[in-house]
Amino acid sequence: MVRHFLDFEGYTAEEILRIVDMAIEFKRKGYPDTKPLSGKCILLIFEKPSTRTRVSFHVAITRLGGDSIPISTGEMQLSRGEALSDTARVLSAYVDAIIARVYKHETLSEMARYSSVPIINALSDRFHPCQALADIMTIKEIKGELSDVKVAYVGDGNNVCNSLIQACSLLGVRISVASPREYRPSEAVIAQAREWVKRSGGSIELTESPEGAVRDADVVYTDVFVSMGQEEERERRLKVFYPGYKVTERLMSLAKPDAIFMHCLPAHRGEEVDASVIDGERSVVWQQAANRLHTEAALLLYLLRDGGKI
Ligand code: CP
Ligand code: NVA
Numbered sequence: 001m002v003r004h005f006l007d008f009e010g011y012t013a014e015e016i017l018r019i020v021d022m023a024i025e026f027k028r029k030g031y032p033d034t035k036p037l038s039g040k041c042i043l044l045i046f047e048k049p050s051t052r053t054r055v056s057f058h059v060a061i062t063r064l065g066g067d068s069i070p071i072s073t074g075e076m077q078l079s080r081g082e083a084l085s086d087t088a089r090v091l092s093a094y095v096d097a098i099i100a101r102v103y104k105h106e107t108l109s110e111m112a113r114y115s116s117v118p119i120i121n122a123l124s125d126r127f128h129p130c131q132a133l134a135d136i137m138t139i140k141e142i143k144g145e146l147s148d149v150k151v152a153y154v155g156d157g158n159n160v161c162n163s164l165i166q167a168c169s170l171l172g173v174r175i176s177v178a179s180p181r182e183y184r185p186s187e188a189v190i191a192q193a194r195e196w197v198k199r200s201g202g203s204i205e206l207t208e209s210p211e212g213a214v215r216d217a218d219v220v221y222t223d224v225f226v227s228m229g230q231e232e233e234r235e236r237r238l239k240v241f242y243p244g245y246k247v248t249e250r251l252m253s254l255a256k257p258d259a260i261f262m263h264c265l266p267a268h269r270g271e272e273v274d275a276s277v278i279d280g281e282r283s284v285v286w287q288q289a290a291n292r293l294h295t296e297a298a299l300l301l302y303l304l305r306d307g308g309k310i
Contacts, residue, residue: 006119020137043071085113102124128264130299133167
């Protein structure tokens with residue numbers, strides 16, 4: 001049965017750690033000379049902009065010896081009304097995996113229903129699991145033992161937040177989320193995380209207080225207040241988030257003295273984070289962004305080789 005990667009559901013902690021450890025190995029020792037994706041072609045579909053995801057996947061595929069085709073949905077017959085189910089069926093006859101960034105998560109679920117090759121979520125309105133893989137790798141590299149770590153996420157309970165909650169609760173990382181009541185993470189994700197932490201030994205806490213969330217935190221994480229597709233809500237959102245949920249030096253000073261700052265990027269300096277924080281000594285955002293390359297290579301290899309296809 002083909003395995004997709006739309007979110008962390010259906011994956012075990014051991015599998016995710018295997019992917020993360022493979023990524024750490026790639027970073028340390030380089031990519032295999034055997035070119036394990038040689039002869040494979042992977043399609044990258046984008047409904048919305050991307051810098052990191054698009055380029056890091058392309059480079060990861062190249063390093064592993066495969067080919068990739070980037071395409072925007074505007075260039076496809078989808079934009080003229082071709083059914084998603086027909087598109088997914090046809091494309092999966094040509095390529096070995098489909099990586100897609102979409103507005104609605106349901107688009108990915110439907111593609112997955114009709115595709116005979118893995119569908120990988122390159123960001124949807126609900127999840128950004130590829131980002132969370134690089135986040136976990138970065139935390140592991142810097143902090144070591146994941147079960148000792150507390151992550152504080154401050155801001156919008158969005159796609160990045162939902163995936164971070166899933167990854168943390170699966171792997172036994174304690175997570176505290178501070179968001180305004182109306183912008184909390186998905187209730188389904190919270191309920192699932194409450195179940196997952198029973199097994200993993202992690203914990204999940206929700207609060208409206210950024211100060212409360214960052215207490216004793218090893219990691220302070222934020223993302224934009226206005227995600228792609230929410231541009232019309234900008235004014236309303238800023239009223240709710242700004243400045244209370246901005247990560248400032250003062251907020252960082254309430255976390256552990258060696259706490260790191262993380263952001264998936266792109267960032268808006270002065271909005272969700274002060275420039276002095278993201279450009280400061282405790283920021284690991286460049287390492288975090290660089291790690292996308294390695295986790296994406298490891299994910300592809302896991303799904304295409306270890307997952308059964310090669
Ligand atoms: N963090 C992230 O996914 O960046 P891009 O939108 O540039 O791909
Ligand atoms: N939450 C952001 C993440 C961008 C990588 C968005 O969806 O636009």
